[in-house]
Amino acid sequence: MALELQQKGTAFDSGETPLPRLLYVGDVPVESSYHGSALLYRLLQNYPRERLLVVEGNLPVSFIDRRLPGVRYATLQIGCGQLLHTRIAHWYSSWLTLTDHRRTKRVDRLCQGFQPGAVLSVTHGYLWTTAARFASKHGLPLHLICHDDWPRFANVLTVMKQRIDSTFGTVYRQATSRLCVSPFMRDAYHERYKADGAVLYPSRAIDCPIYQQPPHRLGKPSNGLTVAFAGTINGSGYVRALRSAASILEMLGGRLLIFGPLTTENAHRAGLDLPNVELRGLMTSDELMRRFRDEVDVLFVPMSFDAADRPNIAINFPSKLADYTAAGLPLLIYGPEYSSAVRWARENAGVSEIVDAENRDLLRGAIQRLAANPEHRLALGTRALEAGRRYFKYETAQNVFHQALLGHSSPAS
Incomplete structure (x- = not known):
């Protein structure tokens, strides 16, 4: 037959070690749509629902009908999205970047009733630094997914660029695992930030024919x-x-x-x-x-x-x-x-x-x-x-991701 059905089991056999209670903190919505959102949705599509909490920013927020079914979502208010599409966008974006320390306590409140064992974030927007602060405060492993080159991509004042790059390097080295979307990104980041990463290509959906x-x-x-x-x-x-x-x-x-x-x-x-x-x-x-x-x-x-x-x-x-x-x-x-x-x-x-x-x-x-x-x-x-x-097989991405969560990640150089 030309078509075979994809198996829907868990790709990584973790044996006696369960996957950690995972807290996602990030600006990229976890939804079935496109780009980084699709990558995240597919990675977490088969994650144990009771072991996952998604804390998203509001710039933008995910559509309810595109969310992971049965998973708890919470929204962290960051700012006004309309201002990011005006002539003062680079000023406002710079201010949001500088005020990341104010958001850590709000993540604590949103986690009420959920005690995470690890923190996941995507290095895009404003919440990846909040995720890093939260992980450091609670002594939790931080897992980063790098989908865009945010230090070069961020729409901020020129005087802020070097600061963002320095902060990115610190957070990148802090992370327990660093999952880069291509070998080209992995190699470039190793050269810039002196830490190793693993390649996590985008994957297909679990039900992709x-x-x-x-x-x-x-x-x-x-x-x-x-x-x-x-x-x-x-x-x-x-x-x-x-x-x-x-x-x-x-x-x-x-x-x-x-x-x-x-x-x-x-x-x-x-x-x-x-x-x-x-x-x-x-x-x-x-x-x-x-x-x-x-x-x-x-x-x-x-x-x-x-x-x-x-x-x-x-x-x-x-x-x-x-x-x-x-x-x-x-x-x-x-x-x-x-x-x-x-x-x-x-x-x-x-x-x-x-x-x-x-x-x-x-x-x-x-x-x-x-x-x-x-x-x-x-x-x-x-x-x-x-x-x-x-x-791009679903199982391949799951294996890379689960191995990273369970501690099989590259150490800092």
Whole structure:
């Protein structure tokens, strides 16, 4: 059969040692959506409910219908989210960063009736330092997930950058385990902060279907290529990439499907309200997989060419690749040679069409090759399935995470 059902048992056999009572304190919502939220949700999807407490900030807060079922959630009020989208955002963000010490006692109150044995946080936003202070105060192990390069990404005053980097280094070295989203991040952080980390790639959902081969229709001639992008659009570099792909596809009789939270209004502002662009909204992982398999010929992975985005895209990792590679469809990666997606694809030869220069002619050539050659599409789809099984299996991420929680983590150098 082409499809097998994923097993839903616990991936890591901890023997006589139970997983710790875990307190999550962070700004990244634990919900079934996208990016870091999806990574967290999937990591904790099978965690014992009575041994988990989620304390989220309100910038933003998770949607109730997307939360982990049966798990206790609490919201820690940090500030006013609207101010982070105004001209004084970098001032307000700096103030929120400087006032992290005020929040530790409030975490104590939110933990009433729950005695944690470990603290988990994501190094994004403002609560990772609160989590570190709480862990230090109570003598608890701190486990960090590093999904974005926050010291380079934070929107704060220039005079605050060095302070954030220094604080990040202190917290990173404090942590019992440091789980980095790519080997590029792990190596960069070892060089910067002199502490070892483990690689925790994004994973698929526990109920993600497993396909053994690409869809049969991929081997048939294409009557207008259908390309899909899933996720959020973060910045002008990604908007340009999507507009370029859409306009090339329009000339070739193809279309671009966008799966994610992009609204009609925001698509208009971004210049993506084009006749061959369809907004499909946000959907569950298994539904997304079905749409990919039924409708899509190529999955698009844009990475920004903007110089301002270089520090982040060089070491972070596009979480969409976990789901993309499960579909058995060819990948088209459009990004600079130093981006993590391009480096990963080159280390896994034959997994993707790669365009590593911001050049419409080169992008058009790649799209035309994919449209004209069904055998090429099948070969790329098959290779994507193979690479996905090696890197993004649910069980693999669970094993890395549980080993870290149980103390099998790399020590500081």
